[in-house]
Amino acid sequence: MEENDLKLEDIFGSTHFSDDADGINLIAIIGAGIMGQGLAQTIASSGMNVIVVEKDSEHLKKAKELLIESLDQDIKRWSVTESEKKAILSRINWKKDLESVKKCDIIIEAVTEDFKLKEDIFQKLDKLVKEKTIFVSNTSTLSLTKIAETISRSDKIIGMHFLNPVPKIPLVELVKCLHTSNETVKIAKTFATKIGKTSVEVYEYPGFVTTRAIVPLLNEAMYILLEGVATAEHIDTAMKLGYNFKNGPLEMADMMGLDEVLAWMETLWKTLGEPRYRACPILRKLVRERKLGKKTGEGFYKYDKNGKIIASKI
């Protein structure tokens, strides 16, 4: 072969599943909503192969389109090149069945914040995949220890709480459950480093550090709005300029997804019993109306198709 003969792999990276020294090569993500898409982009960007599983073709198609849109926006910002985009997409396989994750080393669950749903998925996976496979959940508030007790590999389940938007936020909380082994923590830490994240270790407790601390702030901003103290836009501007926040609390809630924010508050309220976690009625109303924030185009704000705020709603 001539020196100038470049193979496709040299440009786009390998699209084959190959063995790596640390044994972390093939990753699966179950659920391709806001977090699943961000995880797929982040992991594929770091050179690993990813299998993404959604519940049906419609959700799979939508997730793929949104991921391509997100990469196109990154290209406009000059943070990704066209060839990097191709390489990233070539490392992602889109699937509808859990069977396809059989050979994965790490499986990351990122489905809706619903205990029964997550438990059911882990129980099915437990019967399907190899013994060594590590189970990760991205849950923000739910107990993985409870799930661990219903599967055979209770030492191999760990929380990795990534934050939105995953490609841009450098943090992950490593959540150690009652039975998580030190070996599993070590593997999760290595994986976090491999995808460019700094990890902090936390014990399982409702909301860990980040969700527990941010939720009362979001809720308080919603009550300020409810009590008519200021408009959504002015509340966010006050917090951004006053405290040097990148996004205001209502904007943040819209980005996170209002159904997810409500689910976190319900669990924190139920498990910790503190009034500060009692969800503001405005949040309940928006969720009832399926105005879930940026992902549905409307929440505290209205959004255009590129996710840019076009109007303050309330």
Ligand code: NAD
């Ligand atoms: P989301 O609603 O955007 O996405 C959830 C996805 O799961 C949907 O696309 C849904 O179709 C899919 N799903 C549901 N059942 C499924 C099944 N049986 N098989 C495969 N896919 C299925 O939610 P999200 O915001 O991405 O949150 C996912 C998880 O990440 C939650 O546990 C949440 O608490 C956590 N989390 C969210 C954020 C955030 O800011 N949104 C931050 C940190 C952690």
